[in-house]
Amino acid sequence: MREQHARRAEFLPFIEWKSRDGSRSLIENVEIRQKFGQFIGQIAASHWWDYESLANSLNRKIPAPSSFPVAWSVDLLKIATLLRCCDAAQIDERRAPGFLWALRKGRLSELSEKHWSFQNRLTQCERRGDGLYYASTGDFLKSESGIWWMLYDTLKMVDAELKNADALLARFRNDDLRFSARRVANTDSPIALIDSITVRGWRPVDTAFSISDIPRLVEKLGGEQLYGSDKVAPFRELVLNAMDAIRLRQALDPEAPKGLVRVELQRFTDKFVVSIHDNGVGMTSSSIVRHLLSFGSSGWFSDPAIGEFSDNLPKVGDVAGRFGIGFFSVFMLSKKVKVISRRFDEGANNTSILEFENGLDERPVMSVAEGVDRKIGGGTTICFEIDIDDASSIFTARISDISNFYRIILRKFPSSDIDICLVVDSDERYILGCDWRIMDASELLKRIEGKNYNVKLEKYNDNIRPIYGDSGEILARMCIIPDRYSSFTNFEAVYPNGFVVSQGAAIVDISFRGIAEGRVTRASRDSGEVLWSSDAIARWATEQARLIAEIEEDPVLQASCAGFVVACGGDPGPLKICEVSQGSLSLDELRDYLREKEKIWIAYDFALRQRQYGPVKLLDDVVFCSSGFPTISSSRGFFSINSDREFIREIVEKLVAAVFDIDKYIFDEYNDWRSDRAYRYIGNTICFHDENGKEFKEEAKFYRRGMNISDISEFKVDQQDLEF
16 A cells, blocks of 8 residues: 555646545645656655655755745755655654543554554654654553563654665755664664663563574575575576566566566586576566575565566466575586676666675675676676586586577476576577466476376377366366376486476476466475365366276276376276276276175285286185375475375275174274284285295285174284284
C-alpha cells in the first residue's frame, strides 16, 4: 500500500473530483497547481525513493515563476529531505492519541497495536546539540519488551533518515542548508537508549547474530556446501536469475521484447570467458548493492524501485530466485566476476558495472558504464572467467563442443518457457522455449531425454497422460515404465528418466517418463514437492494400469509397473501383481484363486527375480509378490510423491484377510512390523525347486481361513533372536 501510495501521489495534484458544488482538487489555487503541481507531485512520490534516486532526480533549484519575487527559488532536494525527516521523526503521542486508540480498540492488528502503544508513551522530540532527543512518559515492563524493541528499531530508522539526509545535503548544498538535527540521541546501542526510554524489571541485550567472516560464510553456503560438487549449478542459478528478470519485465513492461537468455563461451589460450545476458528488468546501482549483494535477500520483491509496479508483480512462488543466494554460486567457478546492468525504464547512461577482481576476498568496485559497456536495452550481463583446465572437470567433456554444452544446459532446463541461446566461440544453438503442457508427447520425451531417448520404449509414448490440479490446470504429463528401464535400478545400460521441474529447471530426476511441475523446498534445488493432490495422482495411476495392460504382455514387467501404480495410490486393475504355481495373477484373479484355498504362504521379492538363475517350479499354496516400495526419485535428490501409497504386499495381504475371513485384531497383530516391538511373526517354507529337484526354503507368512491367535503364536520370534 505504501509503494502504491507513493507512486500515485505524483499525479494527485492534477486529479479532480466532481461534487455538488463543482470540481474539487487537493490544491484549490489554480495558479499554484499549474506552476508547482508537477514539483509537488514529484516530491510526494519521492517519499519512497532511496537517497541515490533522490539525488539523481531532485537535485534542482527552480527559479520563481513571473508572479513571485525574483529572489525566491524552490529547492526540490531540500524540501524532499525536510519532509522525509519530518514524517519519520513524528512518532510521539500526537500521532497516536489515547482517545482515538480507545475508539479503534479491537480493530487494530497486533503490529498496529504495538506501534500505537509505544508512540502513545513518547514525549515530543527535543533538539539537543545535533541530535533529536526522545523520552518515554513511563517505564516499559518485561512483558512489554517486544514493544520496546519495536520502538528501538523505529528510532534507528529515524536516525538513519537524518544521517542520510545530512550526508546528501552536505554533498550537494553548503553547510548553511544542512539541518541542525543530524541524528537521534542514544541510539548507538540498546543500553544507551534506556537512559531516555526507560525499562523496569529487565535489561535489553542486543542478541543480533554477529558473523566475523562474511566472505567465508558466503563461499560456504553459496558454494559447494550448498550445491555439492555440481559445478554446473552456477550456470543453472545464473540462468534462473536471468529468467526471473525476464518474467518480471514482461509483467511490468507492456512493450517488453521477447525474452532471451544468451550464454556465451569464448575460448582464449588459458581460459574461457563466460557471459550470461538477459533482456529482463535490469538493476540500478542501488539495487545491485542492496539486493544482489545482500546474501539471502531476494531483491525482486524487496526492491523499492520495482515495488512501484507491484500491481503487476508475479507471486513469490512464481519466481525461482526466492532464496537470495544463487548469484554467489558463481564464486564456485571464478574469482573474477563482472556484473553489467541497466534497469529497463532508464537510459543507457544509467548502466552500472560491478567488478570483483579477487572473488569475495576483496571489496568489489562499482562504476558507471562507458562506451560499448553501456546496455542498449534493459537487462543484465554477468561475465566470469574459467581456467581452461577447470572447464573439463566442470563439464566432464570438451566444453568447446557445443553439442555437449547444449545437452548439459538442456538437461538443466528441460521445460523452459524462455528461449536460451548457447554460443561457443562462433557456433550458436538455441534451446527454444516450449509449452510442455501441450506439445506432442513424443517430441516432449525426445526433448527432455536427449541422447537417453530409447526407441525400444516408444510403445509407452502414447501412455503420456496429464495430472490435473483442482482448477483444471495441468500439473504433470507422465507415463509409467517398468523399473527394468529406469536409470535408477539398471546401471548396465542408459535409460531415460523424467523430471520434477520448477520454472523450467529440473529439481530432481524421477522414474516416470515425462515432466511434473513442483515446488523447490531447499535452496540447493535438489529437493521439492509436487503440486498434485493424492486423489489426482491416484486417478492418473489407475489409468496408467489400464494403458500398460493393453501394450505390455510380459507379466514380470506388468508386476513392476503395478508396484508404481500402487505406490501412487492407484488401482492396479488388470496388471499382474503376483505369481503362483499356475502363473501370474491380477488382483481379481488372485481373489478367485484364494477362494479355492484353505491355506497359503506369501513369499516376497523372489520368484519374479529368480528367473535369471534358470527355470524353477513354484510350489502350490505359495504366492510370490513384491514387498518393497519402488525407487521413484534419484539418490541425489528427493521429492514427496503426495499419495496414499501402499505396497503390493499390503494389498495382497489385505485381500487374503478379506477372503479368508481373518479377524482384524489377529491380522494387525500378525503384520505389525514396528521396529520397537520386542517380537515379530516370521515363518519360512519350501517355496520352489529347480529342474534337478533341489528345494529352496524362504521366509514367508502363513495364512489359513479363520486363523486365530494360536495359529500365529508358533511364528512369534523375539527381535533379539532375529538374524539379518
